[in-house]
Amino acid sequence: MTILNAVDKKYSVLILLRHGQSLWNLENRFTGWQDIDITKKGEEEALHAGKLLKNEKIDIAFTSTLKRAQHTLEIILKECGIENIPVIIDKRLNERSYGDLEGLNKSDTALKYGSDQVMIWRRSYDVAPPGGESLKNTAQRVLPYFHKTIAPKLMEGKTVLIVAHGNSLRALMMFLENLSPEEIANTEIPTGIPRKYVMNRNLQVLDITMEN
Structure with a gap:
């Protein structure tokens, strides 16, 4: 794809970022709607993301109601020196609910239910x-x-x-990139790495880049 000048206002820019490493990411536990904060490494990932985004003129930010996402965003905006932009918090951007699995260790759960079943729960499109x-x-x-x-x-x-979060962003990526259920099942979203979309005013994606 052709690299476009992001300051050309014929175009818009959407940046997606998964929160920095959380405590339960570190402990390999299903987190879902549990309100778990980021670790020291998560803070460092957020700081690094802020450095990567310093040249972006961010006009507005959206995040979930969960502290791991909000804390990550706070660090990014501070590192970018961005103040007084609208920050919209909404539960519809929260991570997917893992229901009865929340708080359980993923490896232990795989031993109990079988790794194939756990992978279906984690990565299938329509099996909850x-x-x-x-x-x-x-x-x-x-x-x-x-x-x-x-x-x-x-x-x-x-x-x-x-x-x-990983799955709220995967849902959005599936739409933006026209990915199939099979393709999204194999899509990994690392913590703290910005994914940048340049779009025209009709929201057609013209360029996708990963900042790292």
């Missing part, structure tokens, strides 16, 4: 873990919010930063 959400369920709350609240900002030529 017991008491939780599938990626399809997550997309059903993320995408309407994106279209109603975030897309209009992009259509104005804004640079938008979303700091959220």
Whole structure:
């Protein structure tokens, strides 16, 4: 794809970023809707992301109601020297619910239920873990919010930063990149690494870059 000048306001920029490493990421536990903060490494990842984004003129930021995403965003904005931009917090950007699995160690859960079953719960598109959400369920709350609240900002030529979670971002990436359920199942989103989309005013993606 052709690299475009992000300051050309014929185009808009959307930056997606998964929060820095959380305590339960470190402990290999299912987190979901549990409100777990980031680790020291997570803070360092957020700081690094801020350094990578210093040249972006971020106009508005969106994040979830969970502290690991909000803490990451706070560090990024401080490192970028960004003050007084709108920061919108909404539960529809929260991580998918893992239901009965939340708090359980992933390796122990695989021993109990079988690694194949756990992988289906973790990565399939439309199979939910017991008491939780599938990626399809997550997309059903993320995408309407994106279209109603975030897309209009992009259509104005804004640079938008979303700091959220692995699965809420996977739902959005699936839409933006036109990925199949099979393709999204194999998509990994690392913590603290910005993914930048340059779009035209019709929200057609013209360029995708990973900053690291």
